[in-house]
Amino acid sequence: MNPPRPAGRHGRNEEIRAALEAEIEAGVLCPGAPLDERELAQRFGVSRTPVREALQQLAAHGLVSIAPRQGAAVARLSVGKVRAMLEYVGELESLAARMAARRGDEALHAALDAGLALCRRVAATPGAVGYAAANAAFHEAIYQGCRNEILASHIRAARRCLQRYRMRDFATAQQVAKSLEDHLRIAAAIRAGDEQQAADAMAFHVPAGTTGFAEFLATVPTHFFDGGHAADS
Structure with missing residues (x-):
């Protein structure tokens, strides 16, 4: 026994x-x-x-x-590791957007519309409190819409790991406005079934490129990184 x-x-x-x-x-x-x-x-x-x-x-x-x-x-990550993870997330999210455009249906289009409506509504409120949650809901619609649970699970896991470095992604009205503009572009491409445009719009949306990463880096306190901002940059 x-x-x-x-x-x-x-x-x-x-x-x-x-x-x-x-x-x-x-x-x-x-x-x-x-x-x-x-x-x-x-x-x-x-x-x-x-x-x-x-x-x-x-x-x-x-x-x-x-x-x-x-x-x-x-745990603190080096600047190089955070950048590598953002690049990884960017590539996966671009693939998810491409597949969502390929496999789009009425359910996905309705979910995108609901996500956009929520983002617009929150963006219009003072301080855009809750925009991070609205942003997550929009992206989740794409993960569901790509109809590839393995891909979606990898994106979710990577985003959770990075989240502690992205707490100030929507700290300003300019950041929120840019995010909403990007969402509109991504949703339009997916709805049109344009796989390449959907992938490109999502790649532009994630702060992994040189300019986008530099702007992202400026929002994160130096002591959050292993070795400071100079490490692995």
Whole structure:
């Protein structure tokens, strides 16, 4: 007869991991922020063991770094790695837009229209609060519309990893206006079934090119990067 599993500890471990992962991805815990086991144990009302296990799981997914005698901290990426990931996301999103244009149907066109309407509505409000969520909804319509779940899952995972570096993507009215203009161009190409134009419009939209990346880099605090802005640039 198998011994009973320590479901309670396992459950707390998962709860702590999920909570910290959500805070890292949302930018509540910024790159480089220390993660003290004792403080986290007090916060969650547990021993340090499930905290340590949760941190090790997050480290395995690249969200936390653990160094001997230094403890754990939210992982910081080099400038070069962030740029490489943005290029990767840009290529995948362009492919998704191309496939959505190829496979577009009434359901996709309706989802794009709904996403655009939400983006317009939020953009017109003071401060455009909530535009990041509207932006995500528009992109999700394309991921669904490309009808390739493997591609979509890779994009979602990469965007989650990058999210802590993109918290100021829509901090100004100019950024929001550019995003909305890009969305209109992307949606028009997909609706027209123009695969190349859809891919090109999406590539222009993601800040991976020289000018776009430089503008993106200016929005991210230097200490968020491993080695500072000069590293790997």
